[in-house]
Amino acid sequence: MHKAAQRRIIIPFLMPALALLGIFFIYPLVKTVDLSLNEFSRTGMMRFVGIEQYRLLAGDPAFFNSLKNTFLMTLIGSCMLFPPAMAIAWALSQRIHGERFFRFVVFAPVVLSVAVVSLMWKFLYHPTLGLINPALKSMGLGALAKTWLGDPATALAAVTFVSVWHGIGIWIVLLCAGFERLPADVLQAARIDGAGEWRVFRSIMLPMMRDLLRMLAILWVVQSLQTFAFVYIMTAGGPFGSTDTVGTLMYRVAFDRADFGYAAAIGVVLVLVMLTVAKLLNKVMKRDDLQY
């Protein structure tokens, strides 16, 4: 009965969003697939070359290097992001002292523009004039001083850290929303039963938020596989390609070389990679779910 009534609203509810999506996103995306089958001149004249661009891509070490870095960044970033974001959201949901203040400052960096944040960290990372190395030296840890952005071993992690530092507020907001939705009576009951806070977190909160976490993990993967701005501004992909991501590679190919066909091919492959990873992630995290 109300199922039938419900069906009537499906189309009117979906239509406006799908219409916009169709015009401004699906159409350009379909065109992108089309572009990837062509070769371009700088002026936008194109010539059909079939799957030639994909053939080139399969033998391009720069592409595989960028793909590797992008995955590394996603992985390192998720380690830097989720544990602290979880802990902070958990803390903020506890009504601790100064909660409002903390909520505010934790979110504040999100508002700063990427350009300014990158600039600031470039100065902080500066090997001799910055903040980190002199601080390490003054604490007698001079041995730990690095050239950070200038060292292929640390550059990737250093850039990732900045992007996590800048964006963590957003994830905390989403996680807070999740914590706030937990049924307070259940938590209360557990606490009354004498469960420690860590126990409550691990055995009740975490499992109940699994769906949200899965969704956030997928969002993180999809977002960080497209990483561009911080890398572009801070290292431009260097030193010697150690921070080059698929995003920065695509930007160079499209705008420096004006090679839209190749850039589109990279884009299409990237979308396929993202879909596959999202799918895998969804599956893996669902399977975990079954244990409960």
Added chain:
Amino acid sequence: MTFSTDLAEHPGPPGHAAPPPAPARTRRRAAAPPRPRAPFRPHHLFFYLLLGVVAFSSVSAYAWVFNVSMKTNSEFISSPPWQIAESWHWDNYANAWDRADIGLFFGNSVIISVVSTLIGVVLAVFAAYPLARIAFRFSGVVLSVFLLGLMIPWMVTFAPLYLIMQDLGLVDSQAGLILVYATYNLPFNVFVLVGFMKTLPYELEEAAAIDGAGPTRTFVSVILPLMGPGLASVAIISFLQNWNEFFYALLLIHSPEKMPLPLGLFQLGQAADYGTNWATLFAGMVITVTPVLLGFAVLQKQITKGLTAGALKG
């Protein structure tokens, strides 16, 4: 950002979910007792430590930006990053205001970001509802299309997008930019809202149907009020995205009188890159960031309320 979330009923057993009568709204808001602060527990130490570190880094960042905005350019280049400005150069602010046309661009940015965020959130919540709560044949496909929308590599799709905007006469128009922003907010919003809606018990609709409510009314008066936290989150995130977006604005807006703030800041940034005009850039940053932070501080009460409304009833 008042999604009248205090109406939110915690999802309970069937039958308990009928919306409370509307008049209760204002009274309840006024009367909602402040949630008691949690008594101190040992594990709070860990929280304070963590929050302290994050808060310190964020406050320091703002202090640094503000400090630089008070320096001269040569001071910025020649002094250690954390040295306090020798004297306060408020003239940097006057320069930034004039050069980046901040008054005008700010107004444009407010219009563009607010309208696009509204469209993006409203359309998304409507689209999310059937996807999350009604089983139909192509729901998986439709959801995948939205998920695909999160994966657009803008470096390559911008060229076709420009052409279609040109065909629609939407190049160099704020309406065009608004539609693009709203569209590009949709996938994220839908994805998050579907996630939130799926956590609501299905008995909600059944109970409402028994009470004789049609599906639209059920959506508006039962589901929507429970979406407070989710809506608040996606609205904030969409707004920030639209507020800071740069590339599509650069691509689609050509007339200075229609430009949003990031284009003004871009010019200041270029002046910094090509003319070491750092102080002005930072003053411009402070000017543009302050209202957003203030807005967040003011609205935070509402947002937090929205976020906690669910727990309140528990």
Added chain:
Amino acid sequence: MKVALKLVAGLVLVPGLALTACGGGGAGRPAAKAPDAKTWQQDIKGGPIEVGVLPAVGTPSLTFLEDVAAGIEKDYAGADLKMTFANTKARPALEQRWRAGDALDVDYTMFDGTNPALLDWADEGALLDLKPYLDQVDTDTGKPWLDQFSPAVRQFMEHPATKKIYGVPSELSLQVLFYNAALFKKNGITPPATWDDLTTAADRLKAAGVDPIAVTGLFEPYMGMWSDNLWLRTVGYDKAHGVLTEGKGHITDDPGFLKGLQLLQDLRDRKSFLQGFEGTDFTAAQAQFFQGKAGMILMGSWLVSEMADVIPEDFELGVLPFPTVPGGTGDEASMLATAQLMSVSAASENIPLSLEWIHRVTSAETQTRRAKEIGEVSAVNGVPSPPGLPGISDIVTKADRLQASYYGLLESKAKDIVYPEIAKLLFGKQDAQQTLDNLDAGLRRVHGN
């Protein structure tokens, strides 16, 4: 999510939707109604035009150009010149406008006769051939307009095949070696004219406790300036350009390539580069030079106008061409430079006014004022050196040829091959021979030879 994959597969198989090109392309452009070359100056009428400019809002450079525009607006009733920022980061959006047939009337970076990647717009008829207008006798000087430009920049302006001219230079950027003259004097060091002088100077600066050479490790093409200039001396422009950018021959063919790399390695091994340069941003590197923490920097001549605000008043700047390399078999006297060319759109609605803009910007009078007030280096004959760059005009005059900076690599696939390897060499990750081997392998791959 499985459906999504199917969906994508479906999209790939829909070639029917794939008809119109990514841009309007060259084909659909309206035929230009170019004014008669003899009378274009009489044809100038008011109206709106949009001109691309390189300086950002709020810089003295832009104020200066706005002044020039105001002059034109005063002279021609109804003329309205809109300035659009057209520098690097704005290019993607502007080039899309060109592709969509919605071009600026005057724009930068649309043409460079020495760079095969930048001939497309001219070849497809998007740009106005300026030759007929440049050949006319200029009423101001009594000589053809073309004659006022230094012959050294002609190759940038001219299409190598058709000999048509598609751009006039509003300014020049030269790669020169800047040094801290006061510091050199204090330590009794002679400004380096040859490579040996340079290494000696580096050692003595080092001994005096100053890092000899400032360089950034975070922007590879700026490190590449060192190998670019060395190869200019040890290999020569045409050969190096052929091997690196065009894939003509191999990098192992000419021993000059290895020699250049060995000299660079030697410089590195003497610890001549700024301490911690690997993680130093270019702004910071430049600032360290002007603070006296480094003695020299190889940089574009824009350095002085870029850093004008932060150069200490008592700073004594010395400018030199890149040192010669004794025994080098390349171009001992040429230098790497970029001419910033303004091109006129063939589809401009108001070609005469657009021509008037480029005419006025490149007039000897404007260029002289620009050199004095802004510090731009001019490509126009007889314009003096900017006060901040003493002697640069002489350096340009003495250079027998100006050659394209970066060998046109920045727009080429080989960019990702060449500069990262140079960075590895500078960072001490590999020696000259390994660098050459890696370059060889990479270049063979991207050029397919």
